[in-house]
Amino acid sequence: MAGFIEGEASFSITKIKIFLGAPSAAPKKRSHRARKTHKVGYQISIEFQLVQHSRDHELMQTIQKYLSCGPAKRVTLNNKASICVLRVTKLEDVLNKIIPFLKKYSLHGIKLFNFRD
Numbered sequence: 001m002a003g004f005i006e007g008e009a010s011f012s013i014t015k016i017k018i019f020l021g022a023p024s025a026a027p028k029k030r031s032h033r034a035r036k037t038h039k040v041g042y043q044i045s046i047e048f049q050l051v052q053h054s055r056d057h058e059l060m061q062t063i064q065k066y067l068s069c070g071p072a073k074r075v076t077l078n079n080k081a082s083i084c085v086l087r088v089t090k091l092e093d094v095l096n097k098i099i100p101f102l103k104k105y106s107l108h109g110i111k112l113f114n115f116r117d
Contacts, residue, residue: 001063001066001101001105002101002102002105002106002107004050004052004063005050005102005107005111006107006108006109006111008050008051008052009048009049009050009051009111010048010049011046011047011048011049011115012046012047012049013044013045013046013047014044014045014046014047015042015043015044016042016043016044016045017041017042018041018042018043045089046089046091046094047087047088047089048070048087048088048094048098049085049086049087049088050063050085050086051083051084051085051086052083052084053082053083053084054074054081054082054083054084056084057072057074057084060072060084060085060086063086064086067088067093067097067098067101068097069088069090069093069097069098070086070087070088070089070090070093071086071087072084072085072086073085073087102115
């Protein structure tokens with residue numbers, strides 16, 4: 001499974017500005033409403049994503065069950081091709097399942113350096 005991750009997985013960290021003002025003053029473009037948990041005006045999200053051809057959907061479901069996190073869904077691209085995506089966005093799952101797996105079954109090459117960052 002580490003080989004799949006080496007070849008077809010990615011990690012991303014996203015910082016989204018949260019509007020903390022009055023609702024009537026919120027910007028029209030893609031703004032996010034603040035919650036009580038937003039203390040600094042930003043929401044940070046982390047995502048682990050593994051992508052395979054849709055013919056490997058059963059394999060992706062097996063990986064999802066093994067890791068016990070994230071849905072493995074089919075996604076159609078360009079009205080023709082389809083892929084299967086295992087997406088893990090819960091911080092607890094990334095910290096307690098994905099990262100320990102990758103520490104135990106080490107990556108190699110450029111993904112190892114990206115993982116360490």
